[in-house]
Amino acid sequence: MNHLIPLLKDYINGLLSLEDNEELRDLFSRYPDLKKTADELKSEEGLRELLLEYEYLFDADFARREEDNLNHILTHIRAGEGHNRHRKPWFRYAVVASIVLCMGIGGYFLYPFVRDSNGTTEQFSGDIPAGNSKAILTLANGEEILLSSDHEGIVIDNGVRYDGGDTLANQDLVAHTQLVLRTPRGGQYHITLSDGTKVWLNAESKLIYPVTFIGDRREVRLEGEGYFEVAPNSKKPFIVKTERELVEVLGTHFNINSYTDEHTSRVALLEGSVKVAAAAGQGVELLRPGQQSLVSTAGIRVEAVDIEECLAWKNGEFMFNNESLERIARRLERWYDIDIQLSPSIKDITIWGAVSRYEDFDTVMEVIKRTDKRITYSIQGRRTVVMK
Amino acid sequence: MHNASLLIDGLHKNKEQSLIAVYRLYNRKLLLFATRYIKVREAAEEIVADSFIKMWKNRHLFPSEEKLQAFLYICTKNACLNYLRKPVLEDPLESILNTEFDLAQDVDVYTKMVHAELIAAIYQEVEKLSERQRAVFYMSFLEGLTVEEISQRLGVSVDVVYANRSRALAILRAHFKFNNSALISALLYTFLS
Structure with missing residues (x-):
């Protein structure tokens, strides 16, 4: 049942259509009311109603009641078991009873939009327009392929092809070679490597990778910024080398920002764990999710980070x-x-x-x-x- | 992220921490579910609290989190029906321990349960906003206030309202992974009117 929730969310968000998904079709035919609910949530009005209902149920006072009810439950079960003497001091959570409205924020911002008559x-x-999907793929023989902005990514499997599209280079041409994917200024691109690892490249960045990973490790090189979702494989660690650090993982999600014109190179971890070694040998750190390492000439250090911010570009x-x-x-x-x-x-x-x-x-x-x-x-x- | 087997293991070992974890995981979902049956909020809260007590009494009997979840929902449903003075013959424990048991067979309960879990999941996105972003979001989307009204209400400049709105939008867009959800377009709209 738990896997249904992401499916339903995608449906509401318009990412998944009934034609494409048999499971969803089955679900809706067995439980017609669920379809009704999901369709309602697609509209602004439906969503507003839902949030209002939620707000009513979980109002400003709810946090206090929730803790009270939990205490009631705990008291009840302890009494029922007759070992009150072992009762631990009960920690009461600090309760935020109302929305804090009076904190100061040093932010000033406008988000200027105009709305045309069509409502868009x-x-x-x-x-000067914003950047878009574009990149250059360099094959081992030096041939350069300009990647179309009609696609957002490429996939390496028995050759190179667009994500969900045409073949760019067949297997004979690229077997056992290193390829280079490079984004220019104003470009970004996405690549799925042969092991299933996904990499998103930000503008003015470069990823050097083998068509197939041979040997006991998977090694790529990065310049600039990239977000990695490494396919798990505990037998073959995945290693990203940048000019300033060496990042070793088994299977995890992280962002590397290592532009050479920046003072500091950053590795931010979302999931799992990674080991970051400063390339100049100033130290090694193991990151936990929600942390980032900072490597500069001063050495390496670790700090907490807002992952939301690290991934905003992607x-x-x-x-x-x-x-x-x-x-x-x-x-x-x-x-x-x-x-x-x-x-x-x-x-x-x-x-x-x-x-x-x-x-x-x-x-x-x-x-x-x-x-x-x-x-x-x-x-x-x-x-x-x-x-x- | 919780680990299902850890949770069950903790319950089998009589760990109160596991009960608290189950409570944190299911309390809101069960309340959403209960209010599909009965509209009185206070009664729903009492019923759901009782379900956790019943769950604890039977904590050694749940082989998996799936069964635990089913037990909580069925207990809550039965108590709601009792509250509505409808006869209930079903014993939730007997039901879930039956190997033939499949919660999905009961269309009404299953629909309400998925609905509750879906709403909780959607609301989790909103909860990722900071308090101020959420305050701005609510005032615009739910109360329909203008930027000027929000700035007066919060006692901050219009620019600060814009700043927080921009952040709220960015975060919601990222979580909903697309640009045209009702939530996003509504948020945009209320700030343009």
Whole structure:
């Protein structure tokens, strides 16, 4: 039953149609009311009703009642078993009874949209569009294949083909060789390796990998930023080498941000565990989910991280957590394929908020201007000057 | 992430922590389920609390989490029907321990159960928002307030409201993994009106 929930969620979200999924068809024919519910949840009104119902049931006071009820249950079962003398001091959870409305946040942000008469959202028109799916695949013989933006990814299995599409290179051409997948500025791409491992490459990044993994380990090289979902195989560890670190895993999900023009290289872990060794030999750290390692010339250290933020790029967002304008500018340069020149007085302005990566450059700049009204910028060709 | 066999193992070893884990895992779902039968919230909460006590009394008898789950739902259903003064003959323990037992056979109960689990799963997405993001989201989506009204209500600038909305949107978009859900479009809409 538990696997049905993701299925139903996908159906509600429009990711799964009844034609495509037999299990869902069976479910709905056996339980027609479930289809009714799911269809209701597809509409705004249905969703609003559901959330209101939920809010009524689990109101601001619910957290307190929930703990009270639990205490009642525990008291009851302890009394029933007659060993009150062993009673442990009961820890009462701190209860947040109401929504906290008065904390200060140093964020200032606008998300400028205009809405056209069709009810779809549209960004302000601008000259510099956002990046999209594009990449270059280099075969062992040096041949370069420009990967179409009609597809979002490629798959390596008995050759190379588009995800759900045409063959790009057959097996004879690529067997036992190393391939290079490279995204330019303004590009991103997705690849499924021969072992089933999935890698998403952010803009201006490079992944070097063998067509088949031979030997007792799976080894790839990364420059730039990539998100990895490594297929589990405890007998063949998966190793990612970057200029600044060596990341070893058995099967897990993590993000590596290792651009050479950044001061720090970061590995953030979502699931499982990974071992990160600084390439310059300054140390080794084992990460737990929700942690990231930072490797710089100062060595390696580990800190807690908001995974949401690390993965925002893959989910189509720029997410800034009090990040300096200087660092944000480098991210924008890579995605919009532009050069940004910041005047020194604004380099350290920090920004908190988020904006879709699919907005054009002007829109993102409007968002940033919101931080400090005195910021101005001018665009000349692919060069932007930002000043105060 | 919980580990099902650990949970069952803990119950077999009389660990209160396992009961608490089961409570955290199922309390809200069972309440959603119970309110499909009875509308009085306080009564539903009492009934569900009783189900956990009954579960504890039989804790050594559950071979798997699946059976434990079925027991909790059936107990709750029977208590709700009792509350509605409808006769119930079924013994939940006998039912689930029968090898032929299949919860999916009971269309009504199964529908209500999947429904409860689905709503809990959807709501989990909303709960990933920070408190302020959630406050902004509720005021716009559920109460239909404008950005200016929200900013007054929260006593913060319009810019801060926008900032939190942008974050809420980004997070919901990521979790729903697409751009056109009713939730997202509604959130966008309320901020544009």
